[in-house]
Every structure is written in structure tokens, then in C-alpha cells.
Amino acid sequence: MNMLVDGEWRVDAYESTNEDGEFDRSESSFRNWLDGGVPEAGAAPESSEFTPESGRYHLYICRACPWAHRAAMVRQLRGLDDDISISLVQPERYDQGWEFSAEHSDPLGDHEFLHEVYTDADPEFTGRVTVPVLWDTQEDTIVNNESSEIMRMLDTAFDGNDVSLYPADLREEIDETVEAIYEPINNGVYRAGFAGNQAAYDEAVEELFDALDHWEGVLDGQRYLAGDGKRLTLADVAMFATLVRFDHVYHTHFKCNRRAIHEYPNLWGYTKDLYQTGEPSGSPDRRTGGATIRESAVAETVNMDHITRHYYVSHGDLNPKRLVPTGPDIDFTEPHNRDELPGTPPATLVGQ
Incomplete structure (x- = not known):
């Protein structure tokens, strides 16, 4: 390289x-x-x-x-x-x-x-x-x-708005969660995609889907990853960046095809929930306790055309003809119902 x-x-x-x-x-x-x-x-x-x-x-x-x-x-x-x-x-x-x-x-x-x-x-x-x-x-x-x-x-380091993605009372749990998802999931898809032999690939895929199964279970009872699951944090940011690419790229291009994210009820709902985070500017977002996040704040950071073009075109060793697939046809704007989890009050991004 x-x-x-x-x-x-x-x-x-x-x-x-x-x-x-x-x-x-x-x-x-x-x-x-x-x-x-x-x-x-x-x-x-x-x-x-x-x-x-x-x-x-x-x-x-x-x-x-x-x-x-x-x-x-x-x-x-x-x-x-x-x-x-x-x-x-x-x-x-x-x-x-x-x-x-x-x-x-x-x-x-x-x-x-x-x-x-x-x-x-x-x-x-x-x-x-x-x-x-x-x-x-x-x-x-x-x-x-x-x-x-x-x-x-x-x-x-910056003042910004009133949103807090790394609140002091959750930092230890956020750090532990970010570390827990990094090797098997964030880096795990790359470990599978660029494995140089069958044993390395098998190990990466096994750890990847064991971890996805684990977090599927966690998200069955809480909306977000860290703490009691009531607040979106940096741990969710780290997880979302992998999940939103999974079905379009990692599932096929990196041979992580044991299961797609849209086939996991909780992980799929969670991915859609994060994608849809944001309210019209000037209107308080229920996730922030009063801080304003403009409409589709997270969605604006997602460019699936750039994502698919990069992986399928850039990795000539994995895709010699550099053909870019046209699918899958999935919709991140579908209802997710994550705000209806039993026992989970309205989420907030700010520390209490």
C-alpha cells in the first residue's frame, strides 16, 4: 500500500x-x-x-x-x-x-x-x-x-451548543464501549476484508458476528449503547459509522455476509434511529433537553454514493474490475420505533 x-x-x-x-x-x-x-x-x-x-x-x-x-x-x-x-x-x-x-x-x-x-x-x-x-x-x-x-x-474543547456526547458521568462507560466495539466490529470488517488467508478471515468473521449478536441483545432493552441507554454518546457515533456502511459495502465487498444489519431487528432499528437524529432548526430536539440540532443532522453526514464508490473502486485487489453494485435497496428513513422501548424515557444528549 x-x-x-x-x-x-x-x-x-x-x-x-x-x-x-x-x-x-x-x-x-x-x-x-x-x-x-x-x-x-x-x-x-x-x-x-x-x-x-x-x-x-x-x-x-x-x-x-x-x-x-x-x-x-x-x-x-x-x-x-x-x-x-x-x-x-x-x-x-x-x-x-x-x-x-x-x-x-x-x-x-x-x-x-x-x-x-x-x-x-x-x-x-x-x-x-x-x-x-x-x-x-x-x-x-x-x-x-x-x-x-x-x-x-x-x-x-469547544463550547458549541448544549449537546454533550462525552458527558463526565458516562466517560468511563463510553470509553469501555468504544474499546469493546473497535476490534471486533469497527476494525473487524477490515480484518475480514483484507485477511490474507482463510484462518485469519474465519477468526475475524467469527468475532465480528459474535459482537453484533451481543449488541443486538443489549439494544433489545435500551435505546443507546453506553450506561443506561438513555443518551446518545460517542460510543453510538463510533458504532453508527460502521453499521451504516455494512449492508452496502462490508456485507459483500469484505465478505461479511453471514447476516446483514437490516436482518437484525434491534441493530437495524438503532441504525435508522441514529440516521434520523435531528429536528428542524429552532425547534428543541427531545434528545438534547433544549439544544438545537438542525434537521437530519446525522443524515447530512452520510453520502452512500461516496461510500460505495470508494470501497468498490479504490480496492482494485479486492474488486479488479472496479464495478460498483447498485444495491441493496434499503431505506434509513423508515420508522424505527426505538423511542417506544419499554421503560426508556425520552432520550437526552445533555448531562443531568
């Missing part, structure tokens, strides 16, 4: 599987924090040179990428549109990695490729070029490119 080595773009410098045929995800490289951001449960807010000023930061994302999707969802739900600008790269990824285009240009540096943004931050950078990227326009550098950390920073 492609990566930067000492600031030079290489197309043959990274192997996605280890010697056992298992998918091996590389770690993110830029791990700075915004001043006041809370990294994890029990930790004091970070202190740094990166002050969370409105208009200072820019978020580079791809609508197709589930990791970038997490950051885009938090930005939207926290009402940070005016505080943090955002731009897209093309969904298709070829030998030069993520690229800009006439349709999706770079508003800051007029670059052709995202790897040029990385070398602007560090001319000798070695590592993979990934999204999301949180860029500081004042210091002209990358603050962070790790999605789980960007999610926490956007929720805790």
Missing part, C-alpha cells in the same frame, strides 16, 4: 497484512491535543499551544471513510459548523492516495493530494496518509489525525 517515507510518496512501502495473513492497521502519527480537551475518563483536560478558537481549525475528511465520518458527525451534532471549517477529498483513492479535485478542492493550500498537506506539516514525515485530519490554520500544521481523539476534542 501507499505511504510517505521521509517525505517522499511511495506506492510499495506498506503491507496491510502481517506474516500470519492478519490485517494490521497502522497507528496514527499526529497526536496533539486542543487546549481543554479531555482525552479519556478520569483524565484532566489537556493543556497545549492549540487553543480552541473559532475559525482557527479545519477538518479534512472523506465522506466514504468511517473514521472521518466519526469526526464529521461530532462536528455536526455539537453545532461546530461555524467554528471548524471542513472540506472533502475525492472518494476514489488510487496510487497517489487521497486526492483533491475540481469538485472537492483544497481550500487552504490548493494541493492536488492529501499527502502534500502531511508534508507541509512535516517535510520528513514517514507514515500513512489518512483522514480525518485536524489542521491548525494559525500554526500551519496538523494537530491530530486519530479519529477517536478528534471526537473527544471536538466534544470537550
